[in-house]
Amino acid sequence: MDEIIARSNIYALLSRILLQELDENVLDILKVDPTVLDFFPHWNEWEQRTTLSNKEILEEYLNPDFTNLSILHLVPYETFYTRSDQMIETGGANPVTDIYSAYDFLVDYEIARVVSADHIGIELEFMHHLCEAQKKAFGENDMDAVKELENVQHNFLNSHLLRWAPMYLINMKYEARTPLYYDSAEMTLEFLLNDNEILSTRL
Secondary structure, eight states: OHHHHHHHHHHHHHHHHHHSOOOHHHHHHHHHOHHHHHHOHHHHHOTHHHHSOHHHHIIIIIHHHHHIIIIISOOOBHHHHHSTTOOOOOSTTOTTHHHHHHTTOOOOHHHHOOSSTTBHHHHHHHHHHHHHHHHHHHHTTOHHHHHHHHHHHHHHIIIIIHHHHHHHHHHHHHHOOSHHHHHHHHHHHHHHHHHHHHHHHHO
């Protein structure tokens, strides 16, 4: 159970960082949470993290970097990497639509401010959603559901995230201008590969 909770929390954190610009509440957590600081060593060592105000960090560093990495120079959508024409599929033919529906996962486009359901932040949020469902099943001692959800997570990683996210994250790491987004790219890539390896050994 503890492992499921930890995985769920990591997926939620990474999703939030990669989905949209940070706000001051999230930044407060990233600045002081010891677990986060362990995960993000360059961010931990960045002097401005403790010397500048949240407003300065967001407006002068983090938000411009996010815009550069998610809108201007890089494309954080699965279909851009998997379609031969590099077009983003915004309609019902998007490859993640059916599996989202099957597991009662709805994308709130107004809040997320993404153009398609296959954004990396949304796909990470879906993994968080599956972990939460697995946690609920574990609490209800429904081991068949726990195993099924583990299979779904493994399949989603291999059918979707791991087919394209490593390319995006490697580019993100190369293009990042702030230690937070550099560390986020590195952490996300390492976590996805490690999580898949653990799930593979069980299945």
